[in-house]
Amino acid sequence: MIKKRRILLSFKAADLVLWVQAATVSIAQSQTAHVAIVMASTTSTEQSGLFATLLPEFKKATGIDVKVVAVGTGQAIDMGRRGDADVLFVHEQALEEKVVAEGFAIKRFPVMYNDFVLIGPAADPAKTKGKDIADALKKLRTSNANFISRGDKSGTHAAELRYWKTAGIDTPADKPAFANYKACGCGMGPALNIAASSGGSGGSYVLADRGTWLSFKNRADLTILVEGDTRLFNQYGVMVVNPAKHPQTKVAEAQKFVDWVTSPAGQGVIAGYKIGGEQLFFPNAVK
Numbered sequence: 001m002i003k004k005r006r007i008l009l010s011f012k013a014a015d016l017v018l019w020v021q022a023a024t025v026s027i028a029q030s031q032t033a034h035v036a037i038v039m040a041s042t043t044s045t046e047q048s049g050l051f052a053t054l055l056p057e058f059k060k061a062t063g064i065d066v067k068v069v070a071v072g073t074g075q076a077i078d079m080g081r082r083g084d085a086d087v088l089f090v091h092e093q094a095l096e097e098k099v100v101a102e103g104f105a106i107k108r109f110p111v112m113y114n115d116f117v118l119i120g121p122a123a124d125p126a127k128t129k130g131k132d133i134a135d136a137l138k139k140l141r142t143s144n145a146n147f148i149s150r151g152d153k154s155g156t157h158a159a160e161l162r163y164w165k166t167a168g169i170d171t172p173a174d175k176p177a178f179a180n181y182k183a184c185g186c187g188m189g190p191a192l193n194i195a196a197s198s199g200g201s202g203g204s205y206v207l208a209d210r211g212t213w214l215s216f217k218n219r220a221d222l223t224i225l226v227e228g229d230t231r232l233f234n235q236y237g238v239m240v241v242n243p244a245k246h247p248q249t250k251v252a253e254a255q256k257f258v259d260w261v262t263s264p265a266g267q268g269v270i271a272g273y274k275i276g277g278e279q280l281f282f283p284n285a286v287k
Contacts, residue, residue: 036065037253040077040085042155043187045236046070048211048280050273057269058260064253070187072154080104080239083246086254091155091209091236105239106251109262112270112281113235114210116159118226119195120145121202128205131228134167137176141169144178146199148206150191151175151183159234160207166231180204188212196220209234211280236281238262261285 045051046068055066069079073090080088081104088105090096096108118136120128126145128136140147150157151174161171169176175183180199184191188208195206196218203222213224226232238258243249260266262285270283 034065035063035250035253036067037086037250037257038067038069038084039087039089039257040069040071040075040079041089042073042076042091042236043070043189044091044156044209044212045089047187047189048209048215049275050211050270050281053273054261054266054269058257058266061260061265062253062256064256066257072150072152072157072187074153074155074158080241083241083248086241086250087257088239088241089236090239091234092158093235093237095155095158096237096239100239104242104245106242108237108239109258109285111236111238111261111285112267112283113233114281115227115234116156116207116232117210117213117224118205119192119208119213119222120205120225121199122221122223123202124225125202126205129225131226133163133226133229133231136226137163137167137169140205141167141176141178144180146180146204147178147182148191148195148198148204149175149181149183150188150207151185152187154187155234156188156207156209163207163231189216192216192222193218196222214275214278214280235284 051068059065073092073095076088076090077095077099079085080099099105100108118133126139126143128139149160161174164171164176175181184194189212191206192208195204198204203220238261240251240254240258241249243251267283267285270281273280
């Protein structure tokens with residue numbers, strides 16, 4: 001009888017050990033499955049709809065959630081400097097290289113590109129239509145055309161300021177000196193909405209990235225007027241925030257995102273994202 005009881009107790013103890021081991025594995029898997037990273041990114045990538053396609057595929061591959069904070073590139077990089085994000089997905093190479101040189105991000109990886117376009121009223125009162133962005137901006141200033149700027153230190157805003165400089169037009173206080181130039185301090189979608197509803201019946205001019213323009217529905221009388229200038233090239237980069245500056249960074253999970261989005265799998269999802277049959281972004285990661 002005593003021997004039987006010992007055997008029974010032995011089985012129960014073994015079952016308990018197995019149960020504890022299984023529970024430990026289950027908890028570990030659950031914790032892994034619910035890991036989330038914060039990505040500071042641009043309004044253009046968010047408002048174009050790309051992330052709604054890209055991030056679920058990343059989660060399928062890794063189990064990692066990505067929480068996106070969509071702001072201008074300058075603000076996104078500042079989030080990285082403060083340690084408020086784990087990974088940065090932005091589009092202003094000079095600022096990206098600077099934040100890496102400062103030690104706030106580990107390494108910059110090119111991931112994809114598209115281009116900027118000058119949008120304006122179909123009637124084109126300033127006669128900007130063509131392929132030369134500098135020439136178009138000169139005409140906008142000369143004619144005091146209605147122009148909406150992001151004015152938010154985003155990658156698009158930085159590009160716009162470069163183009164004014166290329167056109168030989170000074171931008172004191174980050175804006176050219178003509179009365180109908182208005183800075184909204186807003187994202188790409190809101191800037192397009194303001195352009196569509198301002199400047200009289202035809203709307204205002206605005207510089208936009210092609211991805212957001214293609215996904216934008218409220219176009220009214222707006223159309224693309226300048227495209228194809230090589231200076232309108234728009235490169236995106238991705239970087240992990242440096243844990244040497246911010247130890248709380250989820251560096252392993254953030255690096256998994258960088259590795260995946262620059263892999264054939266991630267690049268394939270980017271290439272496959274289209275609206276109305278038109279591709280919005282073109283993958284160009286270099287391994």
